[in-house]
Amino acid sequence: VWPATAVVGPDGRLRVGGCVLSDLAADVGTPSYVVCRATLRAACEAWAEAFGARASYATKANPARAVLEVVRDAGLAADASTGGELAAVLGAGFEPARIVFHGNNRSADELAGAVEAGVGLIAVDNDRDIDILEAAVADGRARSRPRVLVRLTPNVEPHTHAHVATGQADSKFGFPLAAAEAAIARARRRLDVVGLHAHVGSMLFDLDLFEETVDVLAPLMAGVDGDVISVGGGIGAAHLPDDPEPPGPQELARRLAGRWPGTVLVEPGRALVARAGVTVYAVGNVRRIPDVNTYVAVDGGMGENPRVALYDARYEARLADRPLDATDVVATVVGKHCESGDVIARGAALPWPEPGEILVTPATGAYHHAMASTYNLVPRPPLVMVEDGRHEVVVRRERLEDLFAREVPGG
Numbered sequence: 581v582w583p584a585t586a587v588v589g590p591d592g593r594l595r596v597g598g599c600v601l602s603d604l605a606a607d608v609g610t611p612s613y614v615v616c617r618a619t620l621r622a623a624c625e626a627w628a629e630a631f632g633a634r635a636s637y638a639t640k641a642n643p644a645r646a647v648l649e650v651v652r653d654a655g656l657a658a659d660a661s662t663g664g665e666l667a668a669v670l671g672a673g674f675e676p677a678r679i680v681f682h683g684n685n686r687s688a689d690e691l692a693g694a695v696e697a698g699v700g701l702i703a704v705d706n707d708r709d710i711d712i713l714e715a716a717v718a719d720g721r722a723r724s725r726p727r728v729l730v731r732l733t734p735n736v737e738p739h740t741h742a743h744v745a746t747g748q749a750d751s752k753f754g755f756p757l758a759a760a761e762a763a764i765a766r767a768r769r770r771l772d773v774v775g776l777h778a779h780v781g782s783m784l785f786d787l788d789l790f791e792e793t794v795d796v797l798a799p800l801m802a803g804v805d806g807d808v809i810s811v812g813g814g815i816g817a818a819h820l821p822d823d824p825e826p827p828g829p830q831e832l833a834r835r836l837a838g839r840w841p842g843t844v845l846v847e848p849g850r851a852l853v854a855r856a857g858v859t860v861y862a863v864g865n866v867r868r869i870p871d872v873n874t875y876v877a878v879d880g881g882m883g884e885n886p887r888v889a890l891y892d893a894r895y896e897a898r899l900a901d902r903p904l905d906a907t908d909v910v911a912t913v914v915g916k917h918c919e920s921g922d923v924i925a926r927g928a929a930l931p932w933p934e935p936g937e938i939l940v941t942p943a944t945g946a947y948h949h950a951m952a953s954t955y956n957l958v959p960r961p962p963l964v965m966v967e968d969g970r971h972e973v974v975v976r977r978e979r980l981e982d983l984f985a986r987e988v989p990g991g
């Protein structure tokens with residue numbers, strides 16, 4: 581759950597990447613996202629060892645430039661799903677050939693931009709994507725025939741939260757299986773169909789689902805020009821100490837190789853970054869309602885961690901300077917937003933927290949910085965990289981003037 585470098589020092593205070601978290605918080609303020617570069621790098625290297633550039637990092641999980649650079653340096657490819665993410669991975673120096681571009685409703689500009697940039701693979705999700713790419717070939721914007729994967733909904737039931745289940749028949753993503761052969765044949769008229777793609781969902785711990793996906797796609801491979809099957813991403817990450825250990829990349833690679841002799845691509849996001857991140861907050865109001873509950877309010881909330889409200893995600897919480905003290909209370913850690921669903925952690929066992937103390941939640945490296953909003957006009961936190969006792973702000977804290985920068989005076 582915690583970054584690999586998380587330790588409690590002789591002074592009893594929690595350190596990550598050699599940095600005392602409460603000292604870091606005093607320096608950069610709260611709330612702040614903290615990413616341990618060593619943990620991130622180790623995860624990237626493990627995936628690179630198992631898959632090389634056949635693993636592309638799902639940028640959506642955490643698109644910070646400094647994160648992308650670690651991914652790039654490990655030799656992984658990158659996966660983008662919007663024009664914004666494409667700009668992020670190109671800006672971070674990924675070779676266009678090592679970029680996979682996805683999405684269920686990209687604009688003509690986004691798709692043509694990908695073609696012009698020379699991205700290595702484009703997943704076509706629907707007939708409109710094919711139309712747009714054919715037009716880009718016809719009008720010369722594509723220098724060569726785009727290499728594509730045809731995305732299918734494999735009808736594999738992922739047993740995950742409905743909001744992150746994508747591979748079932750009733751889905752907005754990809755061609756239904758019944759339409760697969762026709763879609764492949766259509767795409768092949770003007771595009772190089774090098775293979776098939778599917779992504780069954782997120783927070784998956786069961787590798788059988790990936791094997792099932794291959795089994796569904798394999799019979800359709802006879803119709804395509806290449807040998808590529810992409811099983812997407814979705815490998816889970818532990819958020820609570822009792823969560824199961826997520827499967828590792830070597831195990832996934834071994835299982836997939838046993839299922840498909842050709843090229844298998846994967847797109848891990850969370851598996852690379854979730855564990856590397858923690859979030860530091862300052863405790864504010866502590867509200868005890870006798871015989872009912874205790875609310876510990878911190879200076880962030882659903883703006884910088886929407887995952888509890890969106891997916892009922894669960895998190896652990898510790899006090900940074902007393903992480904191992906005996907616990908006095910089982911509390912609900914909440915934020916400062918104007919909703920009762922503004923929860924950071926339920927059932928958090930803590931020593932009685934004092935206002936001003938630093939509270940830390942682990943496993944926040946994926947889909948936190950990426951999904952943060954400015955709801956209630958709360959500026960978004962900075963992202964701070966830690967390594968070898970040094971910390972570096974790599975995304976600055978949003979300022980109040982940033983929040984108003986798009987207002988048009990007199991408009």
Ligand code: PLP
Pocket residue numbers: 638641659682779781782783812813814815847848849850851
């Ligand atoms: N690939 C595709 C097509 C996705 O839609 C997603 C997530 O939504 C991912 C990869 C990454 O998922 P995860 O971060 O759960 O590995």
